[in-house]
Amino acid sequence: MTSEAIPRLFKSLKWVPLMLLLPAIGWAQKTERQMGDTTKYQTLIPETKQTLLRNMSMIANMNFAFRNEFADGNYTASRFRNEQFRLEFRGQITDKVFFRFRDRYTRAQTSESVDNLSRSTDMAFIRVDVSKKFSISAGKMCADWGGWEFDWNPIDIYEYSDIVEYADNFLTGVGFTYTPSIQNQWTFQVLDSRTKTFTELYGTQPNFTESKAPLAFVSNWRGVLLDGKVKTIWSYSLFNEARDANGKGANMNYIALGTEFDISKKFRFIYDFKWSDEQLDRTGIVSQTVPDNLYPYALAKTRYIGHWFNFRYRVTPKVDLTLVAMLDIAQWKNSKNDPQNLTGEEHIRNAWGFIPAVEYYPWKDLNMKFFVNYVGRVYDYSDYAKSRFGSIDNSTGRFTIGFISPLGIF
Numbered sequence: 382m383t384s385e386a387i388p389r390l391f392k393s394l395k396w397v398p399l400m401l402l403l404p405a406i407g408w409a410q411k412t413e414r415q416m417g418d419t420t421k422y423q424t425l426i427p428e429t430k431q432t433l434l435r436n437m438s439m440i441a442n443m444n445f446a447f448r449n450e451f452a453d454g455n456y457t458a459s460r461f462r463n464e465q466f467r468l469e470f471r472g473q474i475t476d477k478v479f480f481r482f483r484d485r486y487t488r489a490q491t492s493e494s495v496d497n498l499s500r501s502t503d504m505a506f507i508r509v510d511v512s513k514k515f516s517i518s519a520g521k522m523c524a525d526w527g528g529w530e531f532d533w534n535p536i537d538i539y540e541y542s543d544i545v546e547y548a549d550n551f552l553t554g555v556g557f558t559y560t561p562s563i564q565n566q567w568t569f570q571v572l573d574s575r576t577k578t579f580t581e582l583y584g585t586q587p588n589f590t591e592s593k594a595p596l597a598f599v600s601n602w603r604g605v606l607l608d609g610k611v612k613t614i615w616s617y618s619l620f621n622e623a624r625d626a627n628g629k630g631a632n633m634n635y636i637a638l639g640t641e642f643d644i645s646k647k648f649r650f651i652y653d654f655k656w657s658d659e660q661l662d663r664t665g666i667v668s669q670t671v672p673d674n675l676y677p678y679a680l681a682k683t684r685y686i687g688h689w690f691n692f693r694y695r696v697t698p699k700v701d702l703t704l705v706a707m708l709d710i711a712q713w714k715n716s717k718n719d720p721q722n723l724t725g726e727e728h729i730r731n732a733w734g735f736i737p738a739v740e741y742y743p744w745k746d747l748n749m750k751f752f753v754n755y756v757g758r759v760y761d762y763s764d765y766a767k768s769r770f771g772s773i774d775n776s777t778g779r780f781t782i783g784f785i786s787p788l789g790i791f
Contacts, residue, residue, distance in 0.1 A: 416534060416787075437472030439790040442483075444536040446752075446783025453776055463487055464783070465536045467503065479508040493576035496521060496553040500576065503551045518556040524549075525556065525568045525601040527616030527637030528653040530689050536785050539736050540756045543709035544655045544687045547664045549575055552597060563605065570599040574620045575663075583661050584678030589623040589631050596621050614639040622661055631660035631681070647695045655687035667713045667729050670762075671770055682715035684727075699743060705736040716765065726765040730772070733759040749786035755779070 444465035450458045469483040481504050488501040498505065498521055506520025523531075530538065531545050540546075554572030561567075575582055579591035601616040620633035639653040662668045662683040671680060690706045709732040717725045738754035756779040762772035 436474075437470065437791065440469040440471075441786075441788040441790060442467040442469060442534060442536045443788060444783065444785045446781040449780040451778035451780075454778070467535065474507075477510050479510070481506060481508070494578045494581060495573055495576050498553070498576075514560050516558045518558070519554075521551055521553045522556060522570075522572075524552050524572060524597065524618070525570055525599050525616060526550075526618060526635070527601060527614045528639035528655060528689070529614060529641060529651050529691065530639070530653050531637070532614055532639070534787060536787065539705070539738065539752075539754055539781075540734065540758070540779075542653075542655070542687050542689050542707045542734065543666060543711070543732055544657055544664060544685050547666060549577075549663075552576065554597070565605075566603040568599075568601040568603075570597070572597040572599065574622060579623070582663070582679070583623075586623070586661070586678055588681065589625055589661060592621050592623050592630070594621065595623075610643050612641040612643075620663070622663070625660075633657065633659045633661070633663050649691075649693045651689075651691040653687070653689040655685070655689070657685040659683045659685070664711075666711045670711075670729055670766060670772055675770075680713060680715065682713070684712040684714055686710040686712075699741060701740045701742075703736075703738045703740060705734070705738075707734040708732070709734075719769070721769055722765060724765065726763060728763040729766050730763065731761045733761065747786070747788075749784060749788070751782075751784045753782045756781070 442465060444463075446462055446464050448458075448460055448462050449456070450460075464487070466486045467483050468486065469481070471479070471481040473479055483503040483505075484499075485501045485503055490499045490501045492498065493500050502521060504520070504522050506518050506522045508516050508518040510516045526548075528545075530542060531550065552572040552574070553576075554570055556568060556570040556572075559567045574595040574597040579586075579595070583589075597618060597620045599616060599618045602613065604613040604615075605611075606613070615638045616636070618633075618635040618637075620635070621630065622633060623631040625631055634657070636656045637653065638655075639651065642650045642652075644650060657664060659682075661681060662679045664683065664685050665679065666685070667683045668676070668678075668680045687710070688708045690704075692704045692706075694702045696702060711729045711732070712727045713729050714727055716722050716727055716729075735757045736754055738752055740750050740752045742750045757776070758778075759774075759776045761774055766772040767774075
């Protein structure tokens, strides 16, 4: 972090002590990908009255908060906001066939050009359990990227890091899962590489043509090591996007390594490392930094590196203290070809993030937590980005109090 960024970081932090004066509120750990835990909790409709719906679930995934917002350390606004509302249906059609559907009501319901589904639809797929160890899924689903940040139910994430926030996370295709033991699970997916058309995503490209088979290949390993003290969600993904003038593939290579360390019953630490090398700027942060009058289309040869840390300490069975810290690095490898880049610098910006929170989980029979947190972000641009593109360092802050629940209706 540069010397200029440090004062802005502490200026943003000045609001953090306020939240410690307010009541705190809860947490339930998630063990399935993007799925809130409702299996241990009583549903609104008692199971005894669910004769026809016994093998189905309806979950209202909610995150509601009162926000107080800041820009460069100055208070700007307060408002109530539905941060997340995703309605989900899932269940067993037969003992071999499972379905899952989840739609996001906090996103515009416009049909996408490629998969013909609304962008608000996260998942709409079926899974066939061929055996106890092997299953096949088909439809729109989570791209099974590694990392705990993306694996959790979205309502439990106060703010995503850059790579996950800007990604096209839900894609249509097929997936294969092999679970040889409770310590290991392997998945492999073949998906559409995007939901938008090539031109919608990358603009009119002068040096690249769209691939005839724009597919994504995703592999993932979930492991449990050292008697459960270490858990992994590691993945590698290849996105086949385009070809350059010489016929060479312009792909995106993405690696995500998420590792959880359960130090004790009270303390847990998670570290996610993300690395995305993009021949065409799919993430888009670098392209957004460059004015349209210079390049009115997605840039070539960008790289994004992410570090995400999550610390959790259980003070009592009902109260947790948490801290999320993140660093996102954006680079433009092709900047060396810019005639005005006299130093050959690739770096564009660092985005720092810090989210201290107090969480309170008051009821044993309902997965609902109340929270108080502060979401601080500091955006620190390189000298090259400032002089060439007019980028300006800035910071944002958000003090919130609210509740989160994957509310099981039946």
